Amino acid sequence: MSINVSRIALHALREEVLSRECNRRQQVVGVLNEFYAAAFRHLYQVWRREKKTISDSGYVLKEVELYAKKYPKQLLRGLDSYLQERRAVIGHRTSPDTLSHSNRSPGDRESRASSQTGREGKEMNFTGVCDLPPEMEGEARLI
Known part of the structure; x- marks a missing residue:
């Protein structure tokens, strides 16, 4: 789609x-x-x-x-x-989880997303592409 x-x-x-x-x-x-x-x-x-x-x-x-x-x-x-x-x-919402969602590290989001499913069953938070830290492979060069 x-x-x-x-x-x-x-x-x-x-x-x-x-x-x-x-x-x-x-x-x-x-x-x-x-x-x-x-x-x-x-x-x-x-x-x-x-x-x-x-x-x-x-x-x-x-x-x-x-x-x-x-x-x-x-x-x-x-x-x-x-x-x-x-x-x-x-x-x-008064939950500190949802209010501080933009300040967490990707690891925190992943653990929360996996634990969130069992607790409420409705809401899941996934790490967005823009939230991931950049990973450099090898030497960075301009071409």
Whole structure:
């Protein structure tokens, strides 16, 4: 699915569907990244709401692509409002685990993610690619 959503986002960029938002923000990568996340979220919503199966995936992707190209602003607004709601929910929690989540090391996150499943069964925290420390193999050189 990820490759298909990437294709949808890149086609939207090439077809200048995102031009207005890119110009408004004066950036392309950030808008493209947000659009990708918004399209993926929309895919998830359609999938869950309509109880789709893998045999429906082609139709669902086509529907998501058409919606994303026709209503990019609404797609981005939907993601933004979803993220604001999530931040508000996380901000109201009193658990020190969730409030200090950005200050932990990757090892702490991994141990918490494995222990979290048994405790609540709903929420899991994974280490993101940007959270990992860079690893240098061999000698770093400019080519």
